[in-house]
Structures are given as C-alpha cells and as structure tokens.
Amino acid sequence: MRALRSPAPLTGLLLVAAVLTLALLGPALWGESAARIDDGAILQGHSPAHPLGTDDLGRDLLARILVATRLSLLLACLATVVGVAIGLPLGVLPAVLPPRGARAAAGTINALVAFPGLLLAMFTAVVSGLGARGAVLGMGIATAPVLARLTQTLAASVANADYVSAARVLGVSRLRIAVRHVLPNIAEPLLLNITLLFGGSLLGLAGLSFLGLGVQPPDYDWGRLLFDGLSRVYVDPEAALGPAVAIGLAAVGFNLLGEGLAKAASRRAVVPRGAATGEALREARSEGVLSVRGLSVAFPGGAVPVRDVHLDVAPGEIVGVVGESGSGKSLTALAIGGLVPYPGEVTGGINLCGQDLSALSPGELRRLRGTSLAMVFQDPMTTLNPALRVGGQLAEVSTTHQKMPRKEALARAVDRLRRVRIARPEERARQHPHTFSGGMRQRAIIAMGLMGTPKLIIADEPTTALDVTVQRDILLLLREAAKEAAVILISHDIAVVSQLCDRVVVMYAGRVVEELTVAELRRARHPYTRALIAATPDLTTDRDKPLATIPGQPPSPFDDPDGCAFAPRCAAATSACRTTRPLLEDGIACLHPQSSD
Amino acid sequence: MPASAIERLTVRYGTHVAVDDVSLAIPERSIVGLVGESGSGKSTLAKALVGLVPHTGTVTGADRVQMVFQDPYASLDPRMTVGASVAEGLKLPRAARAAEVARLLTLVNLDPALAGSYPRQLSGGQRQRVALARALGARPSLLVADEITSALDVSVQGAVLNLIRSLRRELGLSVLFISHNLAVVRYVADVIAVMREGRLVEVGPAEQITSRPHAPYTRALLDAVPQVGRTATARR
C-alpha cells in the first residue's frame, strides 16, 4: 500500500476514516443536542453556543450535521448495494449468454447508459413514493447502468483470455465460466470502482434530498439539511454551507481513495537507484555509450536476481543478451533505464553517455534517460496507451523531453512512423493502437524510441510474439537504427541474437557467464552456452533423435550457491565446481572451459 | 484413412476473409505442421477447428478436438490450482478425479504433487505441460497446438517438443502443430502446410518442404529462419 503514502490517496484515506468514525460515534455523542428543541434560539446565525446556528426548532445545526453522517452513509451504502445487485448481473450477461442473447444484453446496457442518470433516479424516486426508500432505489437504479457497463468491459477483457477459451473448448458451461473464471479475475478493479460509485451515490442522494425527493422529516441526512438551510442562505449562509461542506468532503474522500487504490493497482513504480559503491563506480568507463560495473538488483526478502553484472557497449555496437527465463536479463535492462519496480534496490556503477548516473540529480537523470536512451519492451500492448492515438503518443516524447511545439512533434511522429516502414503513416498516426497488428505495434514503439536522438536502444524480447518475417523486419530496423545508436538486444533465443548482433553476452542466474563475438558462437567454451546452442533446433537437426534439453531448472534468485550456479545441470561439473565460484575472466566464467573438437 | 479432414473451411471477420477455402487432411497418428507469417490466418484456422469462431465448410473425423494455447502465462486461470484446472474438463465422478489428474500430470512428466500449487508457482514450461495435461484429459482425437513453444526457453522447448512426439507414439494422437518457427516445425511434423493470406500455398512432407520447396513464399520463409552463427541477411 505504498500508494497511500502519496498525498492525494492519503488525504482520501484520512477523510474516509474520519467520516466513518463520525458515522459510528456521531449519534451517541451529539444525538441529544441535535434533537434538543430550544424555543428561545430559533433560526439563529452562528454564535459561540451554536457554531453553525440553529434550525426552525432551535436545534443545533453542527450537531445535526455530525449526527446525519450515519444516515447519509447508510443510504449511500444501500444505494450502492442496489446498484451492484442490478448492475453486476446485467454486466456479466453479455459474457455469459450465447451470442444472440449477449447482443441483446449489450444493447440494453447501451440504452440504459445513454439515459440520463439523474432523470432515472428522480423518476424512480417519485414513482416508488417520496422518502428514503424511494431515493435509495432511485439512486441505485441510476448507478446500475454505469456499473453494468464497467462490469461488461472488464468481463470482456477476461472473456478473451486464453484460459476462458480453454475452458470453453473443454465444454465448461457459460454460467460456470462466469462464476469461476470471470468474476474472481475482475473482482479487484470492480471493488475499486465501487468505492468511486459510493462517493457518487453520496452526492446523488444529497441531490435527491435537496430536491425534496429524499429523506422526509423527522429523519434527516445531509441533503435534507442542505434543503432546509438553503431557504435562508442569504441570511445565514453557514446553515447551508455546513452540510454542503460535509457532503463535499466525504465524496472527495471516497473518490481520492478509490482513485489512489486504482492507481496503485496499475502502477509500475519508478525507483531511484540505490547508492552505488565507490569502487565499482571508479571502474565504470566513461568512453563507451554504456558502461556497467558490479550491477546488482536485490529485493527485500533476500532475492538477488542480478548479481555483479559488468557490461560495456561501444557506439554503434549491437550487443545481444541471452539467457533463460529468470536469468535477470530484463531486470538488468530496467536497472539501466531506472525502471526497477519497487521495492527493488539497485547497486553498482552505471555510466551512460559519459555521465556517471550516481552524480546526477533526479531531474538531470530523467532528462538524460529521456533523450539518450530508448527502451522497447516485450509487450507492445502495455507500452502504448490503448485510449490515445498513436501519433499523439509519439509526439508526447518530443513535447515533454525536447520541448518541441506540438505541431512539429506530430510531423516528426509521422516521419518516424514512415521510417519504420508503416504504410500510410499520416493516416496511421491518427488511429488507436488496437487497429495495429502485433508487428506494426512493435514498429510503432521503435518509432517512439527514435523520436529523440537516442545513443542507446534497449530492446527487450522485441520479437518473441512475432513470426520470422516480421521478426526479421524488426531486427533489420534495429540494425538500421544502430548506425546512429548502439543497441542492446535481449532475447532467450540465441539464434535470433546471433542473426543481428556483433557480440553476445550470456547470462545465467543473474551473472554473466560468457561473452563472445557472434563468429565465436559455434566455438563457445562455456558448457551453458554450448547447451543452449545444442537445444536450439535448426534446419539440419536430426529428426530421428530426441532434441537435446538442459535437465533441471535454474536456481531461484534466493539461492546463491558457493560454487558455480550451473553445476547441478552441467555435464562437465567436477567437485571443485561445487565449492569454487568461477569468475568472469577472459570472457568466460567456468573452471573447465570446453574446446570445440 | 485420414483421422480428420478439413474441407473448404472459410472464416470471415466482417468483410475480411481470414481463412479462405482451406482443405487439409490430418492423417491418424501424424503431426501436421502449419507455418505462415503473422496475420496469415493460422490461429483463426485453429480456433475454427475447436469452435471458437464461426466458419463455413466441414471438418470431419474430429469430434474431440482440444487446443493448447501460445502463452502459458495466460492460458491457466491464476486463481485456480493446477489440479482444479486439469480436472475442469474431466467428465468423471468426483471421487475418480484426483487419480485421473495425477495420471495426466505424470503423462506430461510433471510431479503429481504439483496439483495443489497455483500457476504463479510454476515455470513457463511447467505451465505449458499443465495446459497439455488439461487438454489430454478430454481424450482428444485431434490436438491443436498453437505456438505452444514460442514463449518458452529453448531448454524447455526441447522437453515440450519431445513430449509431443512421445504422446503421438504412446496415445496415437493426431496433432496440428502451429508455429512461426520453421526449424521447430520441421523437427516435430511429418507434413508441413504453408499458409499465406488465408490460403494454403504448399503442403508436403516436412523434409521436402524444408529442403526443396516449390513455392517462392516458402523459400522466403526458409531464408528468414534465424540460425546460430549465420547472419541471414546482408550485414554492414
């Protein structure tokens, strides 16, 4: 719950806590003074005895506002329950019904959403009789369409997930799919949004009471108090101001909290680097594009997924980083980009474009990374915002980092899209990401990286989701870019890497185990590199033999064995390997380098 | 006699024809590889076979088709245990389920004790094997494998490919194996079908397709296959 430490959600939390406390204790503490009729103090303005004045029976208004907290919250709560009870099932229907029924349900939701909510609420309230019950029903019915739409959208995103398709192929019933697969997986965002709806209900109910459609005397909620106070607003503004402020604060509290929680659920934290150790820093060279010394990434609890990584990249060079899943490739890249997720801690020296990163202020860091470093991630759909046009998103890079006027930035975006060979770039720039195919999205992201003048492009698995032809296109694009910028290409496929790179860095269990040129790959000396190559089928692999595999699994980032981390899986391991850790010397970290004959 | 035959299968999305009049036989106990560029309609064809998208044309001899998906991280419900996922498709009395789940997990070389764990506790390769076990539980006559090794490490990919071949041997399974990686398809498949823009451009024995292709498009695909130590296209 780190998000709660930033000011807005924290304010929300405090407000909500205060309001809830009031609802609990209010009637007990001030119930008496709120009900005490005083003929001698009718319709007074503020005074030391009555800070917000009194009403037409001489009752203290401040006490009444405090006491009304409970009823106001209770009604909002009931209205939300009604809204959920109607909206949730309605929203799930399109995912559950067979196609024709689903279309009908979706149509109903569309129609309901289009209908003005307040009108719906007022109509229901009037029809079902004046009073709290009518208001709650009305408000509930008015929020139901919004919730139904939300549920529908969320459910649709899950309904297309592979595990739902798999269940359908297995013949699992639609209802069961909704209950077992869809609802549990959308529960979290739904709850967050219900918090927001609650704030809305609170406001709406106050509105209804204020129109005289809600709570009737002798009961009172904030809306009722506001209604009563407004008739004398020119005489004693505080009588109306008090309930208005209460409503406002409570609604704002729930909204801030809901939004803060929603953000926390979706956030990818950016964390400042930990202090670099002095020695490692001095070693980091400043002439190349990138020089990394003794880089480690640790997570609380003892996981150290990246251990003491050294990496140098010369201008215009293309370096491949390969290794199994979990070997620390992505975290190494994230550490260079300053994007290691909280609560990861980064240590070691990083020198980017001749600048020692530990010596820069946060602002300078952001600027340096924003202009000289471009990162292309594995999943293009998460990098591009689905709600914004592609051209605008590209342009934003230049308007924020290079302070370019928007028009010029848009023109540059079109130019960059053209450079990555997207046909009809002017038209494409105006479209949303989902209209792009996987390969095009990937290219759009490379184009985004080219908006500045990056000295280094880090591409993390940019091609795994793509077929060979698109894959080759993307790789050629990166290579073209490398005439100006250096590239680090991260992949688990050693064949892909060898197709494009000058040099290959092989990682295992968070460490670099071998470093060699592409030409040397066939003569690799490290047993792990050799095993990786042997396990990669090519067009000459013998089809009558089982494929070579690497038995066992890599160690977890929590374990740091004394000896070589690869020893349990290594065919060449000796007892020395289990006790002595091989150091990276002369491009290899192995006690028994293999030779190629 | 072919175990399954696809005849004149067509899938339309609005006005776009994603799969265009495809006919393909999948002989019993054989693995047919399907390759082609992205957007060529491979996955759409697979989905049509298992009834996930509406289509015209006929599919015969494939009354029990099951499918395994590309992304092992997305194809298992994160909130269900491995055992519950595998048991989902079993048409068995409750009491017999645990034993069947254990049998299926053993079949795909997983420790049956994993039945109680959640997908997040498994590696990609293990998850993909769970997905395979789940599909095998429905005793399919045809298994559609859509890019099942693309998201896996080579060290694990080998184990999954070996598993597919041994399942074919032991269970007499027919497989439609879809992949963009020609080297992988060449290794597992007996027959390779090449697809482009919704149509089949070439079908033939795996060795022949990869050594003496007829269609220029197949040749282009072969040229794009990345290989260790070979820089495919003109370097600087």
Ligand SMILES: Nc1ncnc2c1ncn2[C@@H]1O[C@H](COP(=O)(O)OP(=O)(O)OP(=O)(O)O)[C@@H](O)[C@H]1O
């Ligand atoms: N936020 C995190 N908290 C704790 N551990 C993490 C976190 N992110 C990654 N790790 C762990 O760090 C290790 C290395 O992760 P990383 O993403 O760098 O691997 P990778 O080499 O890129 O693998 P892949 O090929 O699967 O992308 C893994 O064991 C992973 O579980």
Ligand code: SF4
């Ligand atoms: S040090 Fe020993 S265990 Fe490690 S890779 Fe070399 S031979 Fe194998």
Ligand SMILES: [Mg+2]
């Ligand atoms: Mg990664």
